[in-house]
Amino acid sequence: MALLEVEKVTKRFGGLVALNDVSFSVAQGEILGIIGPNGAGKTTLFSAISGFAPPSSGDVRFDGTSIVGVLPDRLVRRGLIRSFQIVQTFADMTTLDVVTTAALTRRPIREAIDYAAHVLGRVGLAGKEHLTPLTLSLQDKKLLELAKCLATDPRCILLDEVMAGLTMAETDKPIAVVRELNRQGVTIVMVEHVMPVIMQLATRMVVINFGEKIAEGSPADIVKDQHVIDAYFGEHLDA
Template sequence: MTQIVTLKGVSKSFGALTVTDAVDLAVESGEALGIIGPNGAGKSTLFNLIGGALQPSEGRIYWQDRDITDLPAAQRCRLGIGRSFQIPHPFVGMTVYENLLTAAIFGGDAQSAPQTCRRVLELTGLMPKANLQAGSLGLLERKRLEMARALATSPKVLLLDEIAGGLTEAECHALVATIRDIHASGMAVIWIEHVVHALLAVVERLVVIDRGALVAQGDPKAVMADPMVQQLYLGIDADDAA
């Protein structure tokens, strides 16, 4: 498989504070990658660097073989990087369909935007809500809409930032089923999540970040069984784990 997003030595500092520390990471086309770490570990900053909301202080970012380090977020979106945000902020006075149409046109394909929107509405289960104002939606539907807006830009890589947070168990299961369908379509997914059981139900590889640095990666079950990861993320001492 080909590498679609690659980070080489990527760091981000704000003054004396380093929030991303020399990260090397490659994501393959069609891969489902999970990212975990304590609060403040730098996970969302990593997404901001991949998506173009932030520029790295050091290192380079590649889209396939193209250096995109200096490209703004809008151009990265049109290349194929779609992103959802932890807190949904839809256009509340517009309908669900209008939100998707805006995203599809922003993604650069105005001619096929209506067909794209219909496909995304069906994929995310939002078709029955298509003509409702976004401001009337409950939390699960807003989360789905946040993901759907990213999908409407026709991405090749979908960045999901803690999309399962705040959902009930049943809602979480429903969302996981949708993300599985998205991944099964061949789309690469990079998912930051604190709801670990949801993440493990989808991802094929797991990365752990602490203090801006990548500290572990590999098979999800093996990573979660690592005593260092249990101590770092779950607060389990190695002696207790044994």
């Protein structure tokens, strides 16, 4: 059975149809890549799945149960978490505070602090526990975003452009973290513009354009699909 099922999801913002009748499913243990041009509806899709902006119509099921209308904090307890494309943090918290807050999802405070320190080490932020996230490099901010997700012990993570803005060399660490998580059984859905990254990580891809799913398949098939080339690669190659 699929772990996550998105069925005929439509999301309207007033007159704008940001998602139109989008359906796909994600099997336990998969890394599903989602690509599409700017404004295609990718972040809206994550918001619709994760309880931040429920669909106008359609259904989302997690582990066989509809989760439409379930609030994000409840979903985190069930094992479904998203990252945010735009990293925002509180000025008066350290990286350890931030990750501890996430770890409190399943642990009492003492354990949460220890676990947060462990998770920071795991993503490569050891030694930066007492820095404020505002002073971190973009790469470290992205790793912190991953650490926040990890600290909740998720079954499924929705990653929204965690590699965007990084150099190819800087993507090595987050790629390794994603691989390692997946090896441990965490299901991953990732929106990513960096094609070499998504091509090497994704087991399957979904392509969204103007709010509609226009293709789905293996990374090798997707890069050959003419609709995808027209909608996405064409635009990027010309840029």
